Amino acid sequence: MTKPLLELRQLSCERDERPLFSDLNLSCGPGEAVQILGPNGSGKTTLLRTLAGLCREYRGQILWCGEPVSRVGWDYRHNILFIGHRPGIKTALTPRENLAWYSALTDHASRDAIDTALGRAGLPGYEDIPCAQLSAGQLRRVALARLHLSRARVWILDEPFTAIDKSGVAELEALMASHTSNGGLVMLSSHQELALPGLRRVDLMDYPAKWLEPEELHNA
Amino acid sequence: MTKPLLELRQLSCERDERPLFSDLNLSCGPGEAVQILGPNGSGKTTLLRTLAGLCREYRGQILWCGEPVSRVGWDYRHNILFIGHRPGIKTALTPRENLAWYSALTDHASRDAIDTALGRAGLPGYEDIPCAQLSAGQLRRVALARLHLSRARVWILDEPFTAIDKSGVAELEALMASHTSNGGLVMLSSHQELALPGLRRVDLMDYPAKWLEPEELHNA
Amino acid sequence: MPDALAAQTPRPVFAAFLATLRRDLLLAVRLPGDMANPLVFYLIAITLIPLSLGPEREVLAPLAPGVLWVMALLATLLSLDGLFRSDFDDGSLEQLLISPQLLYFSVLAKVLAHWLVTGLPVTLLAPVLGMMLALPSEGYWALCLSLLLGTACMSLVGAMGAALTVSLRRGGLLLSLIVMPLYIPILIFGADVVQNAVLGDPIRFQLAVLGAFVTLAVALAPLAVAGALRISVDAT
Amino acid sequence: MPDALAAQTPRPVFAAFLATLRRDLLLAVRLPGDMANPLVFYLIAITLIPLSLGPEREVLAPLAPGVLWVMALLATLLSLDGLFRSDFDDGSLEQLLISPQLLYFSVLAKVLAHWLVTGLPVTLLAPVLGMMLALPSEGYWALCLSLLLGTACMSLVGAMGAALTVSLRRGGLLLSLIVMPLYIPILIFGADVVQNAVLGDPIRFQLAVLGAFVTLAVALAPLAVAGALRISVDAT
Amino acid sequence: MSNWQWFHRLGSPRWFYYKTEGWVPWLAAVSGILLVLGTVWGLAFAPPDYQQGNSYRIIYLHVPAAFLALIGYYVMAVAGAVGMIWRMKMAFVVMKSAAPIGAALTFLSLVTGAIWGKPTWGTWWEWDARITSMLILLFLYLGIMALQAAFQSRDAADKASALLALIGTVNIPIIYKSVDWWHTLHQPATLKLTSAPTIHSSMLYPLLTMILAFYIFYALVLILYTRAEILRREGRTQWVIDLVKEEAKKP
Amino acid sequence: MSFQFDSLQDFIQMSGHGPFVWACYGITFAVLVYLVFSPLVRRRRLIRQHQAWLKQMDRVREVARQA
Numbered sequence A, B: 001m002t003k004p005l006l007e008l009r010q011l012s013c014e015r016d017e018r019p020l021f022s023d024l025n026l027s028c029g030p031g032e033a034v035q036i037l038g039p040n041g042s043g044k045t046t047l048l049r050t051l052a053g054l055c056r057e058y059r060g061q062i063l064w065c066g067e068p069v070s071r072v073g074w075d076y077r078h079n080i081l082f083i084g085h086r087p088g089i090k091t092a093l094t095p096r097e098n099l100a101w102y103s104a105l106t107d108h109a110s111r112d113a114i115d116t117a118l119g120r121a122g123l124p125g126y127e128d129i130p131c132a133q134l135s136a137g138q139l140r141r142v143a144l145a146r147l148h149l150s151r152a153r154v155w156i157l158d159e160p161f162t163a164i165d166k167s168g169v170a171e172l173e174a175l176m177a178s179h180t181s182n183g184g185l186v187m188l189s190s191h192q193e194l195a196l197p198g199l200r201r202v203d204l205m206d207y208p209a210k211w212l213e214p215e216e217l218h219n220a
Numbered sequence C, D: 001m002p003d004a005l006a007a008q009t010p011r012p013v014f015a016a017f018l019a020t021l022r023r024d025l026l027l028a029v030r031l032p033g034d035m036a037n038p039l040v041f042y043l044i045a046i047t048l049i050p051l052s053l054g055p056e057r058e059v060l061a062p063l064a065p066g067v068l069w070v071m072a073l074l075a076t077l078l079s080l081d082g083l084f085r086s087d088f089d090d091g092s093l094e095q096l097l098i099s100p101q102l103l104y105f106s107v108l109a110k111v112l113a114h115w116l117v118t119g120l121p122v123t124l125l126a127p128v129l130g131m132m133l134a135l136p137s138e139g140y141w142a143l144c145l146s147l148l149l150g151t152a153c154m155s156l157v158g159a160m161g162a163a164l165t166v167s168l169r170r171g172g173l174l175l176s177l178i179v180m181p182l183y184i185p186i187l188i189f190g191a192d193v194v195q196n197a198v199l200g201d202p203i204r205f206q207l208a209v210l211g212a213f214v215t216l217a218v219a220l221a222p223l224a225v226a227g228a229l230r231i232s233v234d235a236t
Numbered sequence E: 001m002s003n004w005q006w007f008h009r010l011g012s013p014r015w016f017y018y019k020t021e022g023w024v025p026w027l028a029a030v031s032g033i034l035l036v037l038g039t040v041w042g043l044a045f046a047p048p049d050y051q052q053g054n055s056y057r058i059i060y061l062h063v064p065a066a067f068l069a070l071i072g073y074y075v076m077a078v079a080g081a082v083g084m085i086w087r088m089k090m091a092f093v094v095m096k097s098a099a100p101i102g103a104a105l106t107f108l109s110l111v112t113g114a115i116w117g118k119p120t121w122g123t124w125w126e127w128d129a130r131i132t133s134m135l136i137l138l139f140l141y142l143g144i145m146a147l148q149a150a151f152q153s154r155d156a157a158d159k160a161s162a163l164l165a166l167i168g169t170v171n172i173p174i175i176y177k178s179v180d181w182w183h184t185l186h187q188p189a190t191l192k193l194t195s196a197p198t199i200h201s202s203m204l205y206p207l208l209t210m211i212l213a214f215y216i217f218y219a220l221v222l223i224l225y226t227r228a229e230i231l232r233r234e235g236r237t238q239w240v241i242d243l244v245k246e247e248a249k250k251p
Numbered sequence F: 001m002s003f004q005f006d007s008l009q010d011f012i013q014m015s016g017h018g019p020f021v022w023a024c025y026g027i028t029f030a031v032l033v034y035l036v037f038s039p040l041v042r043r044r045r046l047i048r049q050h051q052a053w054l055k056q057m058d059r060v061r062e063v064a065r066q067a
């Protein structure tokens, strides 16, 4: 068996000393799609930000190809793409200029590749319009266009379908399916029902937070 | 027949001189729920903001109980409740304090009523926690708690289900249904399928923008 | 039909005025950094003056009235950006605009709260800093009095600039550009009150002018602010 | 498996450095108000000085070096808040942090862009304002030279404060509080260069110290900024 | 009704564009001739001032520029007010165009004044009351331009800068009064502005010529800026499309 | 009314005030010329932009017709 790409061992997260979930074990191989579920406030965003390396308050281990991410951070960062609640788009710049910057940071895509990506993300003809003039969904699409450019193996997407219309959701699902079938891994949170082949669902309610009961604390 | 509550006549909206939709006619009576549909960038947000009186660049007429809103603005503003993309919640304050301010502006609800509303919105026990420590969905729930307090007849909601989990969506739908059955009117935009009794769907694509084609312009 | 949904009879505007005032003061208490900041800026900016000009009392004393006033002006100016910015960013400004309340009073409440957490403390701190700059003792009362009127006026006038620039990213410095010309008359008369008091000259006339400015600003500025806010929100 | 998905060999950091620099300059061009603003603040703040202290040349000339430096410092200080704020607000800062690039160079690019649109123009404008404050003609070169070094240093040092406060709402004035103590040595040496030049004293030593500050700041500040940014983003 | 027709027509960018097309050459010719005439007259044929010698010849630029800078502000503010009150978009176009022209003329009056100051007062800059007010006027202009440029939405930019211009109109008298008062209070003993209230007619006529020339020049430039701005704003309308196609046929 | 200077040299020097006077006239006329030409240049550029846009619209319509 090949090593799992991403492995979580006994992962527990907390915010401001308040535990969210505990002892999450998960091992994701290439070709998988994992949907993180849970009611509002259960810690989905916290988990995804932790995986992206943005939150560093956790207990347990995150392994990348069998190695702790802290040790292989450089390699790991080459291989992840994170899109969070805030899309990371400069509204004074055009979609093309925004993507050009991202690709200079990560994928070194050509200008043609960027235009193609924008077209495929449902924004043909909007390459040169300042992003301030786009609607909520269009703005989100600019951010998601990075998926077409990226060569990262792990996509970490926090509620990617926010503000996206129905046909957009279908396209996005197809894109994710093709990514997994190429050996990629998708981790996403969403409250919607998804129609992805081989989708695994992880409900954070199954890993309830260990409230620090007085007696436990004593032993700790 | 009674007069419709809200009537749009030949409404056309544009942003920065670019037409979005044209000649929208719609008349909504008490007890109705209207879902505005349309792909990203079609003008749903613009329409709802126009109805709320925030965008004032439109052609056509908006009538409230048969009178143009510009004439009965005061009465109209007593009767609408608008929740947009940005929830209008101060993150430094607690949910209770936030709602207290809103109710001083509009509904003059008591403190008990506010606590009940927060409980019903799915945030019991969070009354006194600063909103900065809430998750995306919880924050949205604070804003939506206003629906429990409001005595406005028209609810104008822009993608109210964003970031809300499944049980939350069901509760919200029930709330809307009870509002319409009390003679209220709900106008909302959403990309999700809703299960509201008596729901009317208005697709903005049916009122296409009049692009200024050369030949048309000639006749204009 | 629906008495549950019946339109409200408008309540006295006073309730909304008080609620907005209370909310803004509460915010200032929750984020005490914000409240202390203009004060701290004032303190540090005044401290920089002896550091760059030299510590001699004979050098500092004649400058004190002018410098104390300029820096109070800058401190107020810099606090203006926050006046409507956070309300705009989180959407509560939209709610304020569409609420069934007279915008004039809501704006007045916000400006009053702003003055209570910036102008007033700066006024109270000024004598202490005057001491540091060797301000002659005749000047203290005049300093406080002129700053009391002047900061109120600056909060009101500055609110217009803040409202015009609230929808712009990084409006902070554009705001300075817009507002400073409007502050110049206030500065001239305010600094002159202190100067004259130090020299033993009469200061009635200047104080009367400052009072007139405040009256004019209370009457007109909130209207301009309300208009500017509508424009800014429309531009989103 | 997936050659399409194979990990990249890291490209020269230079490409990312240039891309970030270009993006920030482009932003400055797109929002030309932002670029002109520190300049305009400088211009106006200097204008206020004669208005509050009186127009006499004999009063103004001795103050000119100190006042020109203090106001340049304040202009830089006020522009700092925008350095990371918008990147933080729209989420691109997170992206910068998790990108496979050395944060040192990305930060350096951002600070360089900041200096090019604030410090450099302020330096170039300073002589004109010196004229308005009746600065003796011996001071002009010293003013430019000291500001050139000083503003670079202030951009670098200020970036640390900006990074620490970026996750706080209305960080602007808290930022002043954090950064001003760090600016004091720069101010003392910078103002002294001009003062000495006006009096005909040697200025070599002070310039050397400023140069040393810049070198130190280039080497260390971006590291501190990178750390501070990680903390700020973690606190979201 | 027909009384107001011109007003409504004025509100039509297209009407304005074509109406002024014919005016441009005439205005250009007249202002050009007057400018050359006034310049030659003022530089070469007017007698030197008995006190200032030849440096006073700067007055032929300085005073017209200062005049128009002031008047330009009111042109701008009135256009802004018309736009706000009657929701006339053309007025906003005029307002936007008037700002950079006014700022340029203010700048000119400051620069010529500064250069004039060197031979007359021995210094480039002096905190004279009029000079100070002029500098503040420049700030007002710059503020309006910066605000206009900062908005991405055109309507908001128009309305916001018009509102600021109106606030400025309330403030200009206040500013002038207070600066004047401030200066009389601080009147430095070292200098006296040698203004000539009874200027000799041989010096006055070229000055009047230059003032007239600047007026006409101002009208010309305002029209040119406005026409360019109209083209930018009306780019998607048929008449501009026709015009552009027409323009393409030209070599 | 007559020419006020003895020679061209004299005219240029203006008894020592020449540099100031000529600088003023130079700067002023430079600004005036700029004021005239900048809208003209802008107009030219706008027309070119509109032409490009029209061409693009034609292309879009062509594509739509073929589809």
Ligand code: HEM
Residues within 6 Å of the ligand: E059, E062, E063, E066, E067, E109, E110, E111, E112, E113, E114, E116, E117, E118, E120, E121, E130, E131, E132, E134, E135, E193, E194, E195, E196
């Ligand atoms: C930066 C420097 C200066 C500025 C900004 C400036 C500004 C002005 C302004 C705004 C006016 C028009 C006033 C009005 O229409 O009521 C004016 C007029 C005039 N200025 Fe200046 N000025 C400057 C320097 C000078 C200097 C150095 C002189 C002469 C030594 C001078 C002599 C005059 C004269 C003679 C008039 C015409 C007086 C009148 O018509 O009442 N100015 N200046």
Ligand SMILES: Nc1ncnc2c1ncn2[C@@H]1O[C@H](COP(=O)(O)OP(=O)(O)OP(=O)(O)O)[C@@H](O)[C@H]1O
Residues within 6 Å of the ligand: A132, A133, A134, A135, A136, A137, A138, A163, A165, B015, B016, B020, B038, B039, B040, B041, B042, B043, B044, B045, B046, B047, C235, C236, E153
């Ligand atoms: N601030 C703005 N300035 C100029 N144009 C804008 C602005 N905001 C939106 N637009 C444009 O107006 C159109 C309609 O935007 P709107 O936000 O109403 O769309 P929407 O239907 O709500 O879309 P979504 O489903 O993505 O939220 C879009 O095409 C967008 O490009």
Ligand SMILES: Nc1ncnc2c1ncn2[C@@H]1O[C@H](COP(=O)(O)OP(=O)(O)OP(=O)(O)O)[C@@H](O)[C@H]1O
Residues within 6 Å of the ligand: A015, A016, A020, A038, A039, A040, A041, A042, A043, A044, A045, A046, A047, B132, B133, B134, B135, B136, B137, B138, B163, B165, D235, D236
């Ligand atoms: N900045 C913060 N500081 C402290 N606590 C926070 C912060 N952000 C979130 N929390 C708390 O952490 C918990 C988890 O938040 P998180 O954003 O991860 O939830 P989520 O599962 O993404 O919820 P949602 O579905 O609403 O987006 C919440 O209970 C919230 O109260």
Ligand SMILES: [Mg+2]
Residues within 6 Å of the ligand: A044, A045, A046, A158, B135, B136, B137
């Ligand atoms: Mg979340």
Ligand SMILES: [Mg+2]
Residues within 6 Å of the ligand: A135, A136, A137, B044, B045, B046, B158
């Ligand atoms: Mg929308």
